[in-house]
Amino acid sequence: MGENGMDLENLNIESLEQLRYTGCVLKETLRINPPVPGGFRVALKTFELNGYQIPKGWNVIYSICDTHDVAEVFPNKEAFHPERFMKKPLADSPRFQYIPFGGGSRMCVGKEFAKVLLKIFLVEVVTKCHWTLLNGPPTMKTGPTVYPVDNLPTKFTSYVKT
Numbered sequence: 001m002g003e004n005g006m007d008l009e010n011l012n013i014e015s016l017e018q019l020r021y022t023g024c025v026l027k028e029t030l031r032i033n034p035p036v037p038g039g040f041r042v043a044l045k046t047f048e049l050n051g052y053q054i055p056k057g058w059n060v061i062y063s064i065c066d067t068h069d070v071a072e073v074f075p076n077k078e079a080f081h082p083e084r085f086m087k088k089p090l091a092d093s094p095r096f097q098y099i100p101f102g103g104g105s106r107m108c109v110g111k112e113f114a115k116v117l118l119k120i121f122l123v124e125v126v127t128k129c130h131w132t133l134l135n136g137p138p139t140m141k142t143g144p145t146v147y148p149v150d151n152l153p154t155k156f157t158s159y160v161k162t
Helices: 013-017 020-032 064-070 111-128
Strands: 038-042 047-049 052-054 059-063 129-133 140-142 146-148 154-158
Touching: 013 111, 020 111, 038 064, 059 064, 111 129
Parallel strands: none
Antiparallel strands: 038 059, 047 052, 129 154, 140 146
């Protein structure tokens, strides 16, 4: 059984949607380690940002990781705190404070599919087996995606059903 006594043996989209805390754990994980650290765009017109003029045609690099680090909607940024997503929805916050899959019209087209797969994976790992990170908490590296430096050696042991 999962959140609110839900049967996790028969997962479907409706049951996944009801796993609110699980969704918050995934959002917090993506806040800390977004799948892609950033990207670049070409300035379509000259604009000013924080007193600096960015000319039309320049390549502009953006960092999703840094955006999350400076976002005012996330107090105590260094702590893993999924409950922060249980409170007021980020939709009420200024735009582009939380962008694990990018933002605007060029947002990742596979973000909904990725979120469903992540939730299914999390439910399966938590309910079907015991696991231990052999080297302790991972050190992450960025470029071109976020990945563990040590390849995340993990020992999995199946739960014995009674």
